[in-house]
Amino acid sequence: MTDHVEIVPWASDLWRRLIEQQDQGRLPHALLLCGHQGMGKHAFARCLAQALLCLHPEDGVACGHCKSCELLSSSTHPDLVHLCPEESGKAIKVDQVRDLTHFLHSTAQQGGYRVVIVDPAESMNVNAANALLKSLEEPGQRTLIMLISHQPGQLMPTIRSRCQRIDFPAPQHEHAVSWLVERLGLSSDKAAQLLSIAQDAPLLAVKYQEEGLTSLRADLMKGLIDILKARATPLELADKLQKQDLLLITGWVYSVLVDIVRLQTASEAAKITNTDMEKMLSAVAKKADVTALFVLIDQLQAERVGLMERHNPNRQLLLETLFMRWNGLVR
Numbered sequence: 001m002t003d004h005v006e007i008v009p010w011a012s013d014l015w016r017r018l019i020e021q022q023d024q025g026r027l028p029h030a031l032l033l034c035g036h037q038g039m040g041k042h043a044f045a046r047c048l049a050q051a052l053l054c055l056h057p058e059d060g061v062a063c064g065h066c067k068s069c070e071l072l073s074s075s076t077h078p079d080l081v082h083l084c085p086e087e088s089g090k091a092i093k094v095d096q097v098r099d100l101t102h103f104l105h106s107t108a109q110q111g112g113y114r115v116v117i118v119d120p121a122e123s124m125n126v127n128a129a130n131a132l133l134k135s136l137e138e139p140g141q142r143t144l145i146m147l148i149s150h151q152p153g154q155l156m157p158t159i160r161s162r163c164q165r166i167d168f169p170a171p172q173h174e175h176a177v178s179w180l181v182e183r184l185g186l187s188s189d190k191a192a193q194l195l196s197i198a199q200d201a202p203l204l205a206v207k208y209q210e211e212g213l214t215s216l217r218a219d220l221m222k223g224l225i226d227i228l229k230a231r232a233t234p235l236e237l238a239d240k241l242q243k244q245d246l247l248l249i250t251g252w253v254y255s256v257l258v259d260i261v262r263l264q265t266a267s268e269a270a271k272i273t274n275t276d277m278e279k280m281l282s283a284v285a286k287k288a289d290v291t292a293l294f295v296l297i298d299q300l301q302a303e304r305v306g307l308m309e310r311h312n313p314n315r316q317l318l319l320e321t322l323f324m325r326w327n328g329l330v331r
């Protein structure tokens with residue numbers, strides 16, 4: 001994925017507000033950027049870090065060519081620390097935060113701000129969060145700690161209360177579609193469909209497109225149909241997908257199940273997420289028992305919570321069970 005840092009247009013008011021605060025010396029030392037994943041929080045935090053660290057910002061925006069900007073573009077700026085899990089989906093560990101404490105107690109090497117981005121903040125385990133608390137209490141001068149959170153409810157209240165909370169704005173549907181059209185060169189129909197399967201998160205949609213996740217999803221959907229038509233077994237599909245991102249896979253199955261419920265319960269045309277799969281969804285909606293559907297949705301949700309809490313599941317078994325239950329819906 002290209003690491004593009006841009007302020008998405010739906011966050012431009014927020015951007016102006018923060019730059020104004022910075023001009024007036026009123027920028028808080030800790031910000032908690034909250035919002036659904038894929039709305040542009042990370043790029044926004046990077047832009048703000050750049051603007052603060054740039055030696056010659058122009059109208060609040062980094063100049064792009066000073067020494068600081070050069071260090072930033074090569075990701076070697078000594079005054080910016082980016083804390084994220086060492087492995088995707090794992091926890092941010094206490095040792096990582098301890099290194100940070102040391103960083104915050106030394107002088108900024110370029111003589112300006114020191115900036116920390118923690119992303120996502122809910123990845124910190126309890127020890128890591130406790131270690132960060134001290135830094136949030138006494139961050140030192142000209143320091144900005146930005147916590148990015150997709151699920152702020154999972155953060156310790158003591159962490160939340162030490163930050164200024166910012167609810168990151170979400171774009172209106174049609175704005176997001178036209179942004180995707182421009183960004184990815186898609187037709188508006190394709191862009192709308194992509195946005196829909198990315199749960200209305202524009203940057204997630206970009207990621208799906210750029211990382212080929214749309215074809216992974218297509219494999220999953222084809223597999224679900226094949227199981228229904230007895231062209232493949234749950235075991236075979238589980239085997240094929242078990243090395244993939246299970247949160248992503250189970251999230252897609254979850255949205256399929258929710259769509260089926262919508263089709264069963266809507267009196268008129270139901271608004272569904274997986275618009276490209278309507279034929280399969282309607283077929284299952286006609287046959288599936290509503291109670292069995294809700295049981296499956298609950299079971300899947302529990303599995304997903306376990307995955308989010310980073311339990312180590314038996315991947316093959318988890319998927320196999322899921323696909324067997326899927327098969328059971330229409331038998």
Ligand SMILES: [Zn+2]
Pocket residue numbers: 053054055056057062063064065066067068069
């Ligand atoms: Zn610069």
